[in-house]
Amino acid sequence: MIWFKSKEHIAALVTAGIATLALITSFYKTDAEVYLFPRIAAVIITLLAVTLIIKVIKNTAKTVNFSDSLPKLIKWKTLLPGLAVGFIYLFLLEVVGFYVTSFFAYFSICVIYGRCDMTNRKRGIFKLVVSTIFMIVLFLLFWNLLHVRTPTGWLI
Amino acid sequence: MEFLNYFGNVFTVYHMSLLIGGTLAGLILGALPGLSPTMAVALMIPFTFHMEPAAGLILLGAMYTATVAGGAISAILVNVPGAPANIATALDGHKLAGQGRAAEALFYCFTSSFVGGIIGIIILIFFTPPLAKLALKFGPTELFWIAILGITIIGTIGSKSVVMGLLSGIIGIALSTIGANPMLGEDRFVYNEHLESGIHIVAALIGLFAIPQVLNLIEKSRDAKDAAIHDLGESNVLKAVLYNLTRIKALSIGSIIGVIVGVIPGAGGQIAGLVAYDQAKKLSKNPDKFGKGEPDGVIAAESANNAMVGPSLVPLLTLSIPGSPTAAVLLGGLLIHGLFPGPTLFTEHAEVTWTFINSLLVAQVFMLIIGLILSRHSGWIMKVPAHFMAATIFILAVFGTYSIQSSYSDVLIMATLGVFMYFGSKLGFSPAPVVLGIILGPIAEDNFLQGKLIGEASDGVFNYFTSGVLNITMITLVVLSIGYSAYSEAKMNKLKQKILADKERNNSNTQKDNNTQGAV
Numbered sequence: 001m002i003w004f005k006s007k008e009h010i011a012a013l014v015t016a017g018i019a020t021l022a023l024i025t026s027f028y029k030t031d032a033e034v035y036l037f038p039r040i041a042a043v044i045i046t047l048l049a050v051t052l053i054i055k056v057i058k059n060t061a062k063t064v065n066f067s068d069s070l071p072k073l074i075k076w077k078t079l080l081p082g083l084a085v086g087f088i089y090l091f092l093l094e095v096v097g098f099y100v101t102s103f104f105a106y107f108s109i110c111v112i113y114g115r116c117d118m119t120n121r122k123r124g125i126f127k128l129v130v131s132t133i134f135m136i137v138l139f140l141l142f143w144n145l146l147h148v149r150t151p152t153g154w155l156i
Numbered sequence: 157m158e159f160l161n162y163f164g165n166v167f168t169v170y171h172m173s174l175l176i177g178g179t180l181a182g183l184i185l186g187a188l189p190g191l192s193p194t195m196a197v198a199l200m201i202p203f204t205f206h207m208e209p210a211a212g213l214i215l216l217g218a219m220y221t222a223t224v225a226g227g228a229i230s231a232i233l234v235n236v237p238g239a240p241a242n243i244a245t246a247l248d249g250h251k252l253a254g255q256g257r258a259a260e261a262l263f264y265c266f267t268s269s270f271v272g273g274i275i276g277i278i279i280l281i282f283f284t285p286p287l288a289k290l291a292l293k294f295g296p297t298e299l300f301w302i303a304i305l306g307i308t309i310i311g312t313i314g315s316k317s318v319v320m321g322l323l324s325g326i327i328g329i330a331l332s333t334i335g336a337n338p339m340l341g342e343d344r345f346v347y348n349e350h351l352e353s354g355i356h357i358v359a360a361l362i363g364l365f366a367i368p369q370v371l372n373l374i375e376k377s378r379d380a381k382d383a384a385i386h387d388l389g390e391s392n393v394l395k396a397v398l399y400n401l402t403r404i405k406a407l408s409i410g411s412i413i414g415v416i417v418g419v420i421p422g423a424g425g426q427i428a429g430l431v432a433y434d435q436a437k438k439l440s441k442n443p444d445k446f447g448k449g450e451p452d453g454v455i456a457a458e459s460a461n462n463a464m465v466g467p468s469l470v471p472l473l474t475l476s477i478p479g480s481p482t483a484a485v486l487l488g489g490l491l492i493h494g495l496f497p498g499p500t501l502f503t504e505h506a507e508v509t510w511t512f513i514n515s516l517l518v519a520q521v522f523m524l525i526i527g528l529i530l531s532r533h534s535g536w537i538m539k540v541p542a543h544f545m546a547a548t549i550f551i552l553a554v555f556g557t558y559s560i561q562s563s564y565s566d567v568l569i570m571a572t573l574g575v576f577m578y579f580g581s582k583l584g585f586s587p588a589p590v591v592l593g594i595i596l597g598p599i600a601e602d603n604f605l606q607g608k609l610i611g612e613a614s615d616g617v618f619n620y621f622t623s624g625v626l627n628i629t630m631i632t633l634v635v636l637s638i639g640y641s642a643y644s645e646a647k648m649n650k651l652k653q654k655i656l657a658d659k660e661r662n663n664s665n666t667q668k669d670n671n672t673q674g675a676v
Binding site for chain 2 (some may be wrong): 007008010011014015018022025030031033034035036037038041042044045048049051052055059073074075078079082083086089090093094098102105106109110112113114115130131134138142146148149150151
């Protein structure tokens with residue numbers, strides 16, 4: 001599957017997908033008057049996507065670097081735990097409350113991505129202290145001093 | 157000399173503390189490798205939302221100026237430019253650090269940034285009002301073309317690939333159409349309750365600039381090794397500053413090039429620094445010393461990237477075309493405070509606008525003083541671990557986005573855009589054109605629909621949009637920017653192919669030689 005083996009090919013595929021999505025959503029069962037501007041944008045996106053695909057096909061043998069396939073461009077193993085923390089954080093934000101959830105998200109990122117061993121107790125305490133101080137500063141500054149509203153749930 | 161009437165506004169305790177805070181934060185954020193000035197300013201926008209417009213803009217302006225200068229700290233100490241604008245600084249700055257002259261290099265850097273910055277702001281003060289008056293002649297069609305020109309320029313000149321850059325801009329425009337139609341008020345693309353109010357500028361700014369950096373930081377956090385930080389060395393501040401001020405040639409080259417590049421929309425500090433470095437080298441009596449620790453290299457590069465800051469705001473404040481990606485973010489900052497670029501900035505909002513511009517002048521002084529003090533203690537900034545930065549930016553991004561309209565939907569949109577932009581950036585899409593598309597999209601659509609109505613009632617829509625000197629000029633500029641960028645890209649590709657072919661030829665020759673030797 002040559003189309004998944006280089007950054008340029010994947011970009012061309014993605015833009016083709018975006019163009020199709022833009023065309024369908026702006027032309028299918030929509031009012032021409034209301035959707036006039038999005039339709040123009042969709043047509044331009046399609047033209048540019050076609051240009052990109054032609055360009056990629058023409059240049060395949062010349063300049064494409066096959067060493068930068070998507071699995072190599074993105075370190076999924078490293079990234080997935082962070083994305084999971086982000087997803088859970090956003091989900092719990094309105095249920096539990098901003099400050100408490102943020103504290104756990106902050107601490108989790110530090111523990112998962114700190115360079116030392118996760119079981120290193122001394123480093124773990126340091127991360128806990130930094131996370132606590134960060135949240136206390138944020139709380140005092142925005143909740144107490146500036147009275148900025150944040151999502152609240154069971155807790156703050 | 158209208159600006160002098162509002163100079164006193166800057167010297168209130170509140171504004172001065174904002175200036176000092178913004179400058180210090182900007183210098184530290186700029187010095188952290190991996191955090192761009194654009195992201196720093198984008199992240200700060202929601203915190204200015206609850207301030208008076210002048211105060212908010214003062215904070216953003218101070219951060220813009222300081223982050224560009226602060227990027228030199230990591231460029232000099234660890235050879236990793238804090239921002240693209242500091243790439244040229246690293247060439248000689250890091251070599252100076254290697255000779256035990258890091259503190260001296262940092263002193264040069266802040267002194268020349270100060271000189272360049274002052275010259276740039278003076279250009280901003282004197283060139284902006286007359287240009288803004290030109291915008292008085294703009295009707296719906298001209299405003300439509302201006303919006304298109306802004307997106308085209310950032311998408312073409314500022315991007316590595318013309319097609320990808322333009323695609324990014326148009327995708328931004330398409331995203332801006334989510335929500336109500338500006339004329340008829342009917343909802344479009346609202347497939348989910350979270351999309352009902354469309355995409356808020358701040359959610360887009362933070363999502364597109366901050367979240368990809370968070371993901372990049374965590375991606376690199378595990379395999380990042382501690383960079384070797386050079387010792388700052390002993391150096392006399394006064395001696396270094398005075399020596400710097402005698403390097404008039406390097407300062408002039410840097411400042412002039414910075415001003416010219418700054419006024420060109422979309423070019424940015426990276427180009428300013430590199431062109432100034434190159435010219436300073438060419439015009440130097442000792443070009444061989446460049447790249448080996450020549451102070452003039454640092455002076456030219458740093459005066460250029462800070463001289464670019466003021467002029468980059470000229471097309472922004474007059475025509476809403478940003479001169480750099482960070483200026484594009486500042487446009488978002490202006491709009492959320494209800495300030496629309498153009499002549500009204502200098503009539504209806506003269507006090508806010510001039511206070512902001514004057515504050516940029518004062519910010520240069522603070523940048524010099526705080527920068528010189530920080531130079532002596534800058535080593536610790538480099539030691540901040542990536543996971544702490546990633547966690548801090550992430551939480552601030554969520555908090556900042558929510559605080560704008562107390563909307564959970566904004567947070568979800570911000571996060572979604574951010575994750576998509578992270579994957580998009582891996583494929584070659586850039587965030588600046590997307591952001592500009594989202595910001596200028598509604599302006600383009602509004603004026604397009606107005607122009608269409610007027611055109612239908614007069615001599616046709618096509619004629620209405622393509623007649624008149626201003627319309628023709630802007631269409632020509634759109635075509636020229638696309639044409640020029642496509643030509644440059646084609647030239648670059650040819651060069652790439654030539655290098656690849658040469659490499660292959662060399663490899664096959666070496667193989668042949670080896671085979672012959674083996675046979676012998």
